[in-house]
Amino acid sequence: MKRRLLFLFAVFMVGASVGWGQMIPTYYKVAVGTGGDGSSAGSPIYKANLEAALSDAALSSLDSVIILLPEGEYSANAAPYSITKSSLAIIGEGDTSTVTIKSPVDIELTNGGNVSFQKVHLTAKTSTGRGVVDIKSSKTTVSFSEITIEGRGTGDSGSGACFGIVSQLTVNENTVNFINSRMYMSEGFERGLAFRDGGGHTLNFIGSKMEGPSAKGLYPYVIGICSWVGGTDNTNPVTYNIRNSVVDVNYYAIFAINQAGYTNAVNITIDNSSVTAWAALFLRGDLVNEAYPHNVAISNTHLYGRSYQNGPSDGFGTVVLDNCQNLTMTMDSKSSIVSENKAPIDSPITYMCVADVRKNTSGTWTFTSTDGSKALIQSKNDKYAPTLFFDDAGTNLEVLGVENVEFKTENEKPCIVSIHKNGTLNNAASSLDVLLTNMILEEEDKVIFPEGEYTLPMTLPLDKSITLHGAGQSQTIVNGHIAVNSPSGGSVALTVSDMTLKGTDNSSAHGLIGMIGTGKDIVKLTNCKLDGGAVTAQTAAVGVRMESVGAELSLTNTDIDVNYYGIGLRNKEQVLDITGGTFTAWGAIMTSAGSMSPSDGTLANTNTRITAKNATFISRTLLNGKSNSYGAVILQENLNSATL
Numbered sequence: 151m152k153r154r155l156l157f158l159f160a161v162f163m164v165g166a167s168v169g170w171g172q173m174i175p176t177y178y179k180v181a182v183g184t185g186g187d188g189s190s191a192g193s194p195i196y197k198a199n200l201e202a203a204l205s206d207a208a209l210s211s212l213d214s215v216i217i218l219l220p221e222g223e224y225s226a227n228a229a230p231y232s233i234t235k236s237s238l239a240i241i242g243e244g245d246t247s248t249v250t251i252k253s254p255v256d257i258e259l260t261n262g263g264n265v266s267f268q269k270v271h272l273t274a275k276t277s278t279g280r281g282v283v284d285i286k287s288s289k290t291t292v293s294f295s296e297i298t299i300e301g302r303g304t305g306d307s308g309s310g311a312c313f314g315i316v317s318q319l320t321v322n323e324n325t326v327n328f329i330n331s332r333m334y335m336s337e338g339f340e341r342g343l344a345f346r347d348g349g350g351h352t353l354n355f356i357g358s359k360m361e362g363p364s365a366k367g368l369y370p371y372v373i374g375i376c377s378w379v380g381g382t383d384n385t386n387p388v389t390y391n392i393r394n395s396v397v398d399v400n401y402y403a404i405f406a407i408n409q410a411g412y413t414n415a416v417n418i419t420i421d422n423s424s425v426t427a428w429a430a431l432f433l434r435g436d437l438v439n440e441a442y443p444h445n446v447a448i449s450n451t452h453l454y455g456r457s458y459q460n461g462p463s464d465g466f467g468t469v470v471l472d473n474c475q476n477l478t479m480t481m482d483s484k485s486s487i488v489s490e491n492k493a494p495i496d497s498p499i500t501y502m503c504v505a506d507v508r509k510n511t512s513g514t515w516t517f518t519s520t521d522g523s524k525a526l527i528q529s530k531n532d533k534y535a536p537t538l539f540f541d542d543a544g545t546n547l548e549v550l551g552v553e554n555v556e557f558k559t560e561n562e563k564p565c566i567v568s569i570h571k572n573g574t575l576n577n578a579a580s581s582l583d584v585l586l587t588n589m590i591l592e593e594e595d596k597v598i599f600p601e602g603e604y605t606l607p608m609t610l611p612l613d614k615s616i617t618l619h620g621a622g623q624s625q626t627i628v629n630g631h632i633a634v635n636s637p638s639g640g641s642v643a644l645t646v647s648d649m650t651l652k653g654t655d656n657s658s659a660h661g662l663i664g665m666i667g668t669g670k671d672i673v674k675l676t677n678c679k680l681d682g683g684a685v686t687a688q689t690a691a692v693g694v695r696m697e698s699v700g701a702e703l704s705l706t707n708t709d710i711d712v713n714y715y716g717i718g719l720r721n722k723e724q725v726l727d728i729t730g731g732t733f734t735a736w737g738a739i740m741t742s743a744g745s746m747s748p749s750d751g752t753l754a755n756t757n758t759r760i761t762a763k764n765a766t767f768i769s770r771t772l773l774n775g776k777s778n779s780y781g782a783v784i785l786q787e788n789l790n791s792a793t794l
Contacts, residue, residue, distance in 0.1 A: 173237075176210075178203040179218040191218065200224045200231060200240075200251070208235045216241060219270060221248040229274075230254035230284070236263025242270040246298040246332075255283045262289030262323075273300040281313030281344075285324055288348070293327035301335045301342070311371070315343045322384040323350035328358050335362040335372050335399070342374045342399070345388060347381025349414045352389045362399035374398075374427065376405040380412025387415035387443075395423045400456075403427035406444075407434040413442035420447070426454040429466055430487075435473035435510075444513070446479040455489040457502040467506030467540065477513030477547065483523040483554050489538075490530035504529060504538040507545050517551035528558040529580065536584035537577045538565065549575035564600035571595065582628070583607055591616060599626045599649060606630025609658060613667075615642055620649025623679050623709075631658045631690075636667030636698070643672040650678065653685035653712070661692030661718070665701040672701075675708040682712030682735075692718050693735070699723055707731055713772070715740040719758060728762040737784045738767035741792075758792040 179194035188195040197203040207215040214237035221244040236259050242249030250271040257265050274282045282301050301314035314333045317324045333342050342360045345351040362372035374397045379388045397403040403425045406416045430453040433444050455468025468489045491502040504527050517525050529535035557565035557578035566585050568576035571594035579585040582604040596617040609631040620626030626649040636642035653662050662680050665671035680693040691713035700723045707730040710716040716735040720742050769782040
């Protein structure tokens, strides 16, 4: 009892206008008895039923009232129960399995105030548009401790849904404390804990569990924690504080929508919790054209998106951000986001991604680490979520702290990750095919390949500067060919490190890497290997073919092992810089500028420079015979005015 009273006193002090010394509770008990004066739990005022106790307390001038309920079931003669007295608490003397209130409860305080429930089971099959507990007044704090609520809806979705706990229309500044308690929504068309509209509301959901139908066969329209912000002139934020809790429902777990024309901020903190639904977190602005803030902080929390839907309009995400024009979201390295379609089919393949970023969303999403760990972002269905983030056109969400995230595919393998030049995330993909077909690479993007072997579906044409980074020369192998193709008057730089590029196409006209643009082609390779593999054709089996005017090639600790030429210089004003590495081919370096001979027979000025330091050049014999003899370095065909 002492523990219970301490809880109650703490609740009563929230928003109360009287001091601690003035808070003298009066005790009622719903039971048969006589002689009590209400001064203590041992001397309560006895009332025959809960309605009588509530009515008597409402007519009094008491500072606070505690109503004790012995074990049993309680139903109102004319549902629902009505609470109009501030600073009132209802406490079960057993536990939530033995003290049951079976009628809905209306709370309507004239001047606001505090109401609390402890150790009772609240259950009712409610009509549409109302809750098991219905808060109809503003500036009202309702606290639940060690209680269970079972909501059983009867209505349709949307505005006709039924609620577990609801702050009703046109009220503001309400607070709900849901502490060490459980809510279960056993049927469809239900909302667990909702602020239907208004501003300034606060939810403290601590050490609690909210559950609802989650299996494939049960009707899906169950939302856990939700709010429809706006609807009145109150512009204060709506706040969710969720800590040490579980939310597991089959539609939206945590949902907030700003109604058209209202721009209240939405503040959400989730700590040490598990959140599961079709969308674990769904933030939406409904026809709102102003940039109202969404402030979200997530720590040590698992967000799990679970889908059974495969229709053409059923694409969704674990996190859905729709028209969030001023988003600030942080997530620490102890958190995770996972998406999974639980009923995959071959066709149609409807995406279920990690993050579905929709129209007009802008702001920042930052991953932080304080202990060197990394947050997990993972798709359990690669074909349903080939990229982990889906972005609509017109979004401007910057994902920061990518170095603090581990992106994984369905087989627990790391994803290929693309990062913008400013360090923000472009996207993560399950495969190289996906990277090239479902992800737009932007100028100066960096693509990070994990350990593994990958195959380009075709020769990769590069008309923009890109950096490719692997896990190590022998750890990351990319099969295929790349063509650097700068536009006239522009430049394209291919920067590659810590991987092997292996030839696959004997019909390639430009080697493993071709520099073929009409502008400035630049290639920089560090700690790499160019491996000709089984490619033996003359033009295909070349490590790098420098075909464009002014091409610049830099190789640092890079090996080339191909059948024909390691490096071919084939135009004027080219620059080749080599530091370290071993180059093995029929000709490790070959120059050929035959097409540059002027018609008068004079030698053209190539202005080519070749520099090599600490490098090894090895010539491989292809065929026997004098006409097939060659050298490790071959300088030929009008390489005039060159510097070596």
